[in-house]
Amino acid sequence: MARPKKENKVELMGIHEKLLINKFRPDTEIHIKVNLDACLVCKNKECTKFCPSRVFTWSEADDQLLVTYENCLECGACKSGCPYEAIEYKHPSGGYGVGQGI
Numbered sequence: 001m002a003r004p005k006k007e008n009k010v011e012l013m014g015i016h017e018k019l020l021i022n023k024f025r026p027d028t029e030i031h032i033k034v035n036l037d038a039c040l041v042c043k044n045k046e047c048t049k050f051c052p053s054r055v056f057t058w059s060e061a062d063d064q065l066l067v068t069y070e071n072c073l074e075c076g077a078c079k080s081g082c083p084y085e086a087i088e089y090k091h092p093s094g095g096y097g098v099g100q101g102i
């Protein structure tokens, strides 16, 4: 009798479960740079909405955009999502960035 095929654990997961097993190895060099002057005049702060990893948050207290680049999922959306082209994005160096934890 044939043995049942070993199921791929990752393939059976939903997207939210997959995101939970991601591991981040932050690059020593910041891979997302923002022209913060543009953010001061930006009304809608689109980056705080389109980034799936909530890398960008607006601090009312500091009147400044905060960038948690270590959480970036490398989807690339911020290269075209900012209406002021204020975000400079490049992929993390080899061996750094996001990867699967299992």
Ligand code: SF4
Binding pocket: 034, 038, 039, 040, 042, 043, 044, 045, 046, 047, 048, 056, 065, 081, 082, 083, 084, 085, 086, 087
């Ligand atoms: S969308 Fe662009 S300009 Fe606006 S807050 Fe975000 S990074 Fe700054």
Ligand code: SF4
Binding pocket: 032, 050, 051, 052, 053, 054, 055, 071, 072, 073, 074, 075, 076, 077, 078, 079, 089
């Ligand atoms: S590449 Fe994607 S996950 Fe990373 S900061 Fe830009 S929008 Fe967010």
